[in-house]
Amino acid sequence: QSVLTQPPSVSGAPGQRVTISCTGSSSNIGADYDVHWYQQLPGTAPKLLIYANTDRPSGVPDRFSGSKSGTSASLAITGLQAEDAADYYCQSYDNSLSAYVFGTGTKVTVL
Amino acid sequence: EVQLVESGGGLVQPGGSLRLSCAASGFTVNDNYMSWVRQAPGKGLEWVSVIYSGGSTFYADSVKGRFTISRDNSKNTLYLQMSSLRADDTAVYYCARMILAVKYAFDIWGQGTTATVSS
Numbered sequence: 001q002s003v004l005t006q007p008p009s010v011s012g013a014p015g016q017r018v019t020i021s022c023t024g025s026s027s028n029i030g031a032d033y034d035v036h037w038y039q040q041l042p043g044t045a046p047k048l049l050i051y052a053n054t055d056r057p058s059g060v061p062d063r064f065s066g067s068k069s070g071t072s073a074s075l076a077i078t079g080l081q082a083e084d085a086a087d088y089y090c091q092s093y094d095n096s097l098s099a100y101v102f103g104t105g106t107k108v109t110v111l
Numbered sequence: 112e113v114q115l116v117e118s119g120g121g122l123v124q125p126g127g128s129l130r131l132s133c134a135a136s137g138f139t140v141n142d143n144y145m146s147w148v149r150q151a152p153g154k155g156l157e158w159v160s161v162i163y164s165g166g167s168t169f170y171a172d173s174v175k176g177r178f179t180i181s182r183d184n185s186k187n188t189l190y191l192q193m194s195s196l197r198a199d200d201t202a203v204y205y206c207a208r209m210i211l212a213v214k215y216a217f218d219i220w221g222q223g224t225t226a227t228v229s230s
Contacts, residue, residue: 002155036216038156045205045223046148046156051216089156091216099171100146100158 003028004090004103011109012080020106022073022090028101030071033093037066037075040087049088050075077108085110113137113219115206120224127196129226133189133206141184144209146217147191149202159204160191174200196228 005023012018022035029035037050048057050066053073063084065076073092077084090103119131131147147159160170160180168180179192189206203225207217 034214034216036214038217040156045220046217047220048213048216048218051218052214055213057213057218091156091158097172098169100161102148102156102158105155 002104003094003097003101004092006088006090006103006106008104009107009109011111012077013111014080014082016080017076017078018080018108019077020075020088020090020108022075022103024071024073024092024094026071027096028071028092028094029068029073031095033095035066035068035073036091037064037073038089038091040089042086046089080108080110082110084108113208115208115219115221117204117206117221117224120204120226122227122229123196124230125197125228127228128192128194129196131191131193131204131206131224131226133191133221135187135189135208138208139184140182140187140189144215145180145182145189146207146209147180147189148205148207148217148220149200150205150223151199151202154202157202161209162189193226196226198228200226201228202226 034052038046039049040046053068094101114136146161177195203223205223206221208219209215
């Protein structure tokens with residue numbers, strides 16, 4: 001069982017804005033560990049989308065943005081496009097488990 | 112080009128062993144933090160193990176005592192030795208690099224290799 005909880009699915013029409021939450025606890029996100037986000041297109045390896053809560057690697061469109069507050073983090077996708085249909089995972093470190101942890105994953109559907 | 116290529120997956124019986132390899136190009140495995148992450152069929156991502164640049168190793172509780180992570184500097188390759196395999200170890204196994212420039216996020220991933228544990 002993952003210690004980071006995400007909604008199983010979110011959906012939106014092209015052009016809309018969707019957000020994905022990632023809820024943790026005082027031993028991971030709340031302990032000030034960075035949150036990273038990954039996009040996994042069907043049948044492919046995950047790809048780093050957001051690192052250190054808010055930063056984008058080069059090549060990632062600025063339609064993707066991240067935020068963090070307290071024991072939670074969020075990923076926002078603005079101007080939703082068909083190519084954004086994928087699974088998204090948050091990730092952090094948990095000091096009670098002494099382990100890197102992933103969120104439960106969220107499937108984004110573009111209507 | 113910075114790249115990771117996994118190999119070594121296959122079908123193995125419960126209780127058996129398998130060694131996965133992850134060949135790196137464009138950077139030096141020994142100088143970086145390297146992890147294995149797995150994904151069971153239809154499931155989410157699960158971190159398995161990490162080896163830090165200094166050589167320290169850590170494991171998820173689910174594999175502790177059964178899996179061993181290691182690296183070979185001469186071959187610039189990361190390994191995962193898996194033993195006492197169980198059906199719930201069936202997954203695609205990815206190797207991934209973690210670097211300071213992205214605050215040790217998993218920035219480069221291999222394409223994955225599939226381990227299937229079944230009789």
